[in-house]
Every structure is written in structure tokens, then in C-alpha cells.
Amino acid sequence: MAKRDYYEVLGVARGASADEIKKAYRKKAKELHPDRNKDDPEAETQFKEVNEAYDALKDPERKAAYDRFGHAAFEGGMGGGAGARPGGFGPGQGDFASAFSDVFDDLFGDFMGGRGGAGARQRAARGADLRYNLRVTLEEAYTGLQKTITVRGSVACPSCEGTGAEGGAEPVSCPTCSGMGKVRAQQGFFTVERTCPTCGGLGQIIKNPCTACAGSGRVERERALSVNIPAGVETGTRIRLAGEGDAGMRGGPPGDLYIFIEVSPHHIFERDGTELHCRVPVSMPTAALGGDIEVPTIDGGRSRVKIPAGSQSGRQMRLRGKGMPALRGGGHGDMFIELAVETPVNLTSRQKELLREFEALSEDNNPESKSFFSSVKSFWDNMKG
Ligand SMILES: [Zn+2]
Numbered sequence: 001m002a003k004r005d006y007y008e009v010l011g012v013a014r015g016a017s018a019d020e021i022k023k024a025y026r027k028k029a030k031e032l033h034p035d036r037n038k039d040d041p042e043a044e045t046q047f048k049e050v051n052e053a054y055d056a057l058k059d060p061e062r063k064a065a066y067d068r069f070g071h072a073a074f075e076g077g078m079g080g081g082a083g084a085r086p087g088g089f090g091p092g093q094g095d096f097a098s099a100f101s102d103v104f105d106d107l108f109g110d111f112m113g114g115r116g117g118a119g120a121r122q123r124a125a126r127g128a129d130l131r132y133n134l135r136v137t138l139e140e141a142y143t144g145l146q147k148t149i150t151v152r153g154s155v156a157c158p159s160c161e162g163t164g165a166e167g168g169a170e171p172v173s174c175p176t177c178s179g180m181g182k183v184r185a186q187q188g189f190f191t192v193e194r195t196c197p198t199c200g201g202l203g204q205i206i207k208n209p210c211t212a213c214a215g216s217g218r219v220e221r222e223r224a225l226s227v228n229i230p231a232g233v234e235t236g237t238r239i240r241l242a243g244e245g246d247a248g249m250r251g252g253p254p255g256d257l258y259i260f261i262e263v264s265p266h267h268i269f270e271r272d273g274t275e276l277h278c279r280v281p282v283s284m285p286t287a288a289l290g291g292d293i294e295v296p297t298i299d300g301g302r303s304r305v306k307i308p309a310g311s312q313s314g315r316q317m318r319l320r321g322k323g324m325p326a327l328r329g330g331g332h333g334d335m336f337i338e339l340a341v342e343t344p345v346n347l348t349s350r351q352k353e354l355l356r357e358f359e360a361l362s363e364d365n366n367p368e369s370k371s372f373f374s375s376v377k378s379f380w381d382n383m384k385g
């Protein structure tokens with residue numbers, strides 16, 4: 001059996017005032033009350049029907065939802081169906097979510113002039129901003145890259161072209177408020193303006209909500225987006241793609257998509273803004289005698305570096321322009337290498353012999369070194385004695 005229309009159940013016209021609805025309910029409820037209709041299952045059924053109808057229509061929010069979507073407004077599928085998601089706005093749900101602000105309308109709006117015309121279009125809301133975390137390598141941050149990402153978010157419903165109405169039919173002007181979004185009522189001495197309960201202030205109603213999006217005008221989709229990541233990005237860089245966030249509600253503009261960059265740590269280079277730092281091992285003979293070495297650079301190439309004779313471990317050398325590019329133009333930073341002199345290991349007997357000879361010569365040639373060694377020796381001698 002098809003569910004009867006709530007207005008029909010109460011015997012009032014669509015667009016009846018809250019007072020008229022209340023009066024009609026009281027009258028019906030008295031007639032059908034179980035105390036008066038003992039053993040009359042027909043009356044009992046009708047009594048339940050009347051109560052259910054009044055429950056729905058006495059509350060302006062629920063009434064607005066019913067007026068727009070009929071019984072579907074209170075069925076399980078509402079809002080939880082296609083397209084809706086936690087935090088999003090399903091049809092009707094938007095009305096319930098705004099219940100709190102409407103309470104304020106009732107309490108204060110009448111005395112403070114309400115929100116006037118501004119309220120009439122307030123539900124044409126901008127879509128939410130979306131965040132996407134993207135991890136790139138230091139090499140990618142150096143060159144910049146074109147990347148295809150998959151983003152999940154709501155888009156305008158293709159079935160109704162975002163209108164929320166079946167077949168893309170245009171919403172029609174609300175009959176209760178003649179499209180004004182608000183209604184006037186006499187209250188004692190005052191004439192007060194209220195948000196129209198039928199259309200919830202939109203001034204328009206949708207006769208047949210779209211089944212694909214349950215009237216919200218939006219559906220959840222995965223979209224592939226090609227994103228241009230510029231050279232020089234760092235961890236914490238945000239890239240804004242205007243209009244690529246969630247679709248707007250009821251003709252509202254879409255939100256933006258923010259791409260949050262994280263640059264992975266590199267196995268050789270440490271980055272400090274546009275500077276790159278790395279440690280380069282140098283053999284002991286090269287450090288002592290001087291010579292050329294090759295060091296890797298972030299662009300994948302190699303650079304020749306001249307090591308001056310007598311270089312110590314920890315010596316810093318600068319390679320101009322071999323660092324990271326600046327994000328907003330302005331060339332490249334520098335690369336710094338820190339020399340790490342390697343002590344030779346796994347020596348052959350010949351190498352050992354040469355080193356001993358080298359050491360002996362060093363002590364002879366370097367009085368400072370000689371005096372250091374002799375002072376260490378005398379220290380140990382004293383400790384033993
Ligand atoms: Zn209206």
C-alpha cells in the first residue's frame with residue numbers, strides 16, 4: 001500500500017501554516033483517539049498515521065525536507081545513499097545540519113531583523129577544499145615533474161548536471177514563499193519574517209529529486225589529475241589547484257585542491273633550502289699531495305673538484321650553482337662538500353714498510369710532531385713509574 005501524503009492525512013492544504021497544521025492534527029487526533037474508538041483497528045491505524053504525519057510536519061526542518069523529497073526524506077537511503085559521505089551534505093541532511101543556526105534564527109532573528117535576503121541563497125555553498133599528500137624524491141624536486149594523481153572527491157552529478165532534479169529539470173519557484181525564501185507571519189503586534197519552511201530559504205524546490213545523487217547534485221568520484229610540480233619544491237610546499245576540490249552545493253563554486261609536498265630524505269645529499277651538503281671520502285695520499293676527484297651531483301652528473309695539497313678531514317669546498325633551484329626562480333644554490341680523509345686499511349707488507357719509513361721521516365722533518373710524540377712517551381713513562 002502506498003504511503004499517504006502527510007497533508008492529505010491531516011486534511012490540510014500544502015502550504016498550510018504551522019497553526020493550521022496544529023489545529024487539524026488536534027481535531028483528527030481527538031476523533032481517532034483509541035479511547036473513543038475501542039476495538040476499531042481502522043481508527044487505530046489512522047490514529048498512528050495522523051501522529052506520524054504531524055511529527056513530520058510540526059518541525060520546520062523536517063517539513064521542508066518532506067516538501068522537497070516526500071516520504072523519501074525520512075527513509076534510510078537519504079543522505080546515506082549514492083554520493084553522500086561523512087561530513088558531506090546529503091539532501092535534507094543539509095537541512096538537519098543547519099538546525100542549530102536555525103534555532104538562533106527563531107530566538108534572535110525575529111528581533112534583530114533576521115538575516116534578511118542573505119539567508120535566501122545561503123545554502124548555495126562552496127565545495128570543501130581537499131588535501132593530497134605527495135611524496136617526491138630529491139631528484140624530482142630538483143628537476144620538477146609532471147605527475148598524474150588520483151583524487152577522490154565529489155563532482156557535479158552527471159545525471160542531473162548538478163541540479164539535483166531528475167533529468168536535469170530546473171528547480172521550480174517555491175509555492176509557499178513565491179520564491180522569496182522567507183515568509184511573513186503575524187505574531188501579536190508584530191509582523192515577523194521567517195525562513196520559508198517549505199524550501200528552507202532557497203526560494204526553489206525540486207519536484208523530482210535525481211535518483212543518482214539523491215537530490216544533492218553531487219556524486220563521489222575518483223578523478224585523475226595531471227599536476228605540474230615545479231622545480232625547487234620542499235617538504236611543506238603547498239600547491240593549490242583552484243577549483244579542483246569538492247563540487248559546490250546547489251550552484252555554489254567548487255573548493256580548491258591543495259597538494260602538500262614531502263621530499264624524501266636522500267642517501268647522499270642533505271638539503272638546507274637551496275644548498276646541498278654531502279661528505280666526500282678522499283684517500284690519504286690525495287689529501288696530502290693534492291689532486292682531482294669526481295663528486296656526484298644531484299642532476300645525475302659528476303663534477304671534478306681540485307683537492308689542494310695538505311687538505312684535512314672536515315675541509316669544506318663550495319661548488320657554485322650545483323645546489324637546488326629556487327622555487328620562485330632566481331637560479332640555483334650552491335653545493336658544499338666536506339672532505340673525509342680515509343685511513344688506509346688492509347695494507348700489504350710493502351705498504352706498511354713505506355708508511356713506517358714515512359713516519360720516521362716525518363718525525364725527523366717535523367720537530368713539532370717529534371716533540372709531541374716524545375711528550376706522549378714521557379707521559380706514559382711517568383704513569384708507569
Ligand atoms: Zn519557499
Ligand SMILES: [Zn+2]
Nearest residue numbers: 157160210213
Ligand atoms: Zn543527480
